[in-house]
Amino acid sequence: MTDATLDTPSTRRITVRSLHKASAIVLLTFVFFHLTNHLSGLFGILVYNAVQDTFRVVYRFLPIEILLLLIISMQVVFGVVLLVRSLRRGRPKGFWSWAQVLSGGIFAFFMVEHLYALYMARIKFALETDFYWPASVMSGAPFTYYFIPYYFLGVLAIMTHIGVGMRYWAIDAGRPALGDRLGFGFMIAGAAIGAAIIPMLTGALFPIEMPPEWLNYLRYFLPGYTPNAG
Numbered sequence: 001m002t003d004a005t006l007d008t009p010s011t012r013r014i015t016v017r018s019l020h021k022a023s024a025i026v027l028l029t030f031v032f033f034h035l036t037n038h039l040s041g042l043f044g045i046l047v048y049n050a051v052q053d054t055f056r057v058v059y060r061f062l063p064i065e066i067l068l069l070l071i072i073s074m075q076v077v078f079g080v081v082l083l084v085r086s087l088r089r090g091r092p093k094g095f096w097s098w099a100q101v102l103s104g105g106i107f108a109f110f111m112v113e114h115l116y117a118l119y120m121a122r123i124k125f126a127l128e129t130d131f132y133w134p135a136s137v138m139s140g141a142p143f144t145y146y147f148i149p150y151y152f153l154g155v156l157a158i159m160t161h162i163g164v165g166m167r168y169w170a171i172d173a174g175r176p177a178l179g180d181r182l183g184f185g186f187m188i189a190g191a192a193i194g195a196a197i198i199p200m201l202t203g204a205l206f207p208i209e210m211p212p213e214w215l216n217y218l219r220y221f222l223p224g225y226t227p228n229a230g
């Protein structure tokens with residue numbers, strides 16, 4: 001009896017890779033709405049917060065929020081396991097392997113920091129993580145030296161990683177040309193969305209008056225800090 005005959009749905013082995021793929025499909029929906037929320041900020045702070053309130057009806061419903069935070073945490077763990085295994089097999093070969101490994105590594109770092117910062121803002125400082133949360137760390141130097149590349153690369157990395165996954169899916173379906181188009185398409189979309197979010201959060205598009213509670217939050221990390229962006 002060969003492996004192929006054993007490969008029926010009921011006997012298919014659950015692997016880190018299959019769990020990573022399954023979680024990715026679930027998270028794709030959240031990423032789509034989350035990035036849409038950030039782009040809605042191009043129309044102003046009130047629009048950003050109104051769109052966030054609408055989407056929160058779903059992802060802030062406690063059972064869903066717990067599931068979301070669990071899946072995204074597991075996704076980072078699975079991703080790091082796959083990354084270590086892949087690097088143990090040797091240097092990535094070719095553009096798409098490098099794109100997969102680099103985007104995976106950058107996104108894992110982005111997400112660990114994003115979840116830690118979410119905990120600090122929401123739990124430790126009991127702040128409302130609306131528009132002013134990301135805008136606070138984009139309000140001036142030295143925070144911007146770190147958070148402009150952080151947010152840009154975070155969005156570029158997640159979209160590139162999704163694009164590489166879509167490419168493998170299209171290649172498996174016998175559509176290599178479509179695969180390359182999807183891969184490059186997601187990468188370019190990631191760069192465009194990342195680039196659009198930066199002027200929005202730094203106050204280059206409209207003035208942002210930082211509320212005192214967010215100045216207090218920033219001064220926890222940098223005593224005496226005064227916003228100077230925009």
Ligand code: HEM
Pocket residue numbers: 027030031034038052056059060065068069072114118128129130131133134151152154155158197
């Ligand atoms: C420029 C990029 C990003 C910005 C400015 C940003 C900003 C935010 C904000 C403001 C919140 C709080 C939401 C709320 O309180 O309702 C949040 C939560 C969150 N973000 Fe992001 N985010 C970014 C990218 C991402 C990406 C790429 C992911 C990947 C999946 C992600 C995953 C999450 C998760 C899981 C939460 C927690 C949701 C919750 O439980 O309330 N973020 N982010």
